[in-house]
Amino acid sequence: MSAQPERRRELDDSASGRDFASALANGDGDVAFEEVYRRWSPLVYSVARRALGDGHEADDVTQRVFISAWRSRNSYDPAAGSLPGWLMTITRRRIADRWAERARDRSVPDGDPPEVGSAAGLDGVVDRMVIADELARLGEPPGQIMRLALYEELTHTEIAERLDLPLGTVKSHIRRSLNRLRTRWEVIHDEPGNDPR
Amino acid sequence: MSQETTRGDHTHCDPEELALAALGERTDIDTDHLATCDTCQADLASLRRIVRITRSGDAADVSSPAPWVWEEISTEISADATSQRPQDARTPVSAGQQSPIAESPTTEQGPAGSDDTGVVVPLRRRSAPWLAAAAAVGVLFGAIGGVVWTQGSNTEPTVVAQASLEPLPGFPSRGIARVQSTDVGDSVTVDLQGLPATEGYYEVWLLTEDASAMVSLGAVGPGETSTLPLPPGIALDRFRIVDISAEEFDGDPTHSTISVARGDLQA
Structure with a gap:
């Protein structure tokens, strides 16, 4: 059983799929698309960066992703899936294209070795970056509380002491923030409904 | 409990x-x-x-693509909007409404026709010494002080650096700041969206990376594009953070410490 429709209201996306689709219908698609870019380009770029190990190539792939998205914009159906889910599908394809180009050219990329080299490995990168992107949007103090809880693995008591916050405040931030991360992850994940080019 | x-x-x-x-x-x-x-x-x-x-990896950081990425996408979109889907193009700007000087810095959102004039500089292909060049132009020509290029010059401005302004916690505002160079001096054009209405005003600053030093460039209003002159000779490689603060009319000229958006200047 899924509680998604209810949970989804926790996310207040400034560039939601529904807004984008209605802007397209009204002929304001180019303005709405800039909003979409501003909201989601860090996620697209960060996934590409981890998959390719190089910032310049990640810039290039980000450009290709959004141009692909723009060209297939009329195939996007907000009822079939979320906007970031659709963008992540396009991102995977453009990264796969880049990998194929590298294999063909036998080119050795500059920069750090990439974290992954296969479509299956990419899933883990997308999952982690989706959550990191949402973490970065939690604001403070919830963001700091969650970084301490998730990455440094401090207990809520230790976090309360470290940040000089009441225990109850820390607990309630943890509950709300963890739910929000889960909702974001589910919204992007469980909807392979749109098939962009 | x-x-x-x-x-x-x-x-x-x-x-x-x-x-x-x-x-x-x-x-x-x-x-x-x-x-x-x-x-x-x-x-x-x-x-x-x-x-x-x-927890399956190290702390994952999200970062933004280089500013030129959006510039190129937006050029592409403008071309598409007019050539492929004319019904989607916004109302064309009539010749009378078009002010070639005042509108040139922000035309990348406009119809493709106004876009092909080379205003959108392909930033990634620019060579590195833009900072020195920008600073030198400031030293040589900036002495006039306070003259905004849009009022005094017919020269096409060149975008030498820009910053994508990202919202800071609690504020939905974002935008873009472009440093422009002309033969009468340098300026910063700030285009902000989503600034909440305020009893006070918003102020544009240039900060050093560690925020140990800052320079005020002037005030901006919500929902408008503002062009502010740069102090002649300012070292943009040092003052590379564009910061927008929420200020009150309290007579205090220092930074309120409440920043609403911020970005890193890049060539």
């Missing part, structure tokens, strides 16, 4: 305790209930999955 919460007919585990349990903490969770309740088990499992994903 109660350990349990009521949903409908059932008494489920306290959501706060479930969240802590998902993080691996020892909690006072109602284990008897958990053992028999599918809803609570599913809740806990899905929260655990999020924790597991997050």
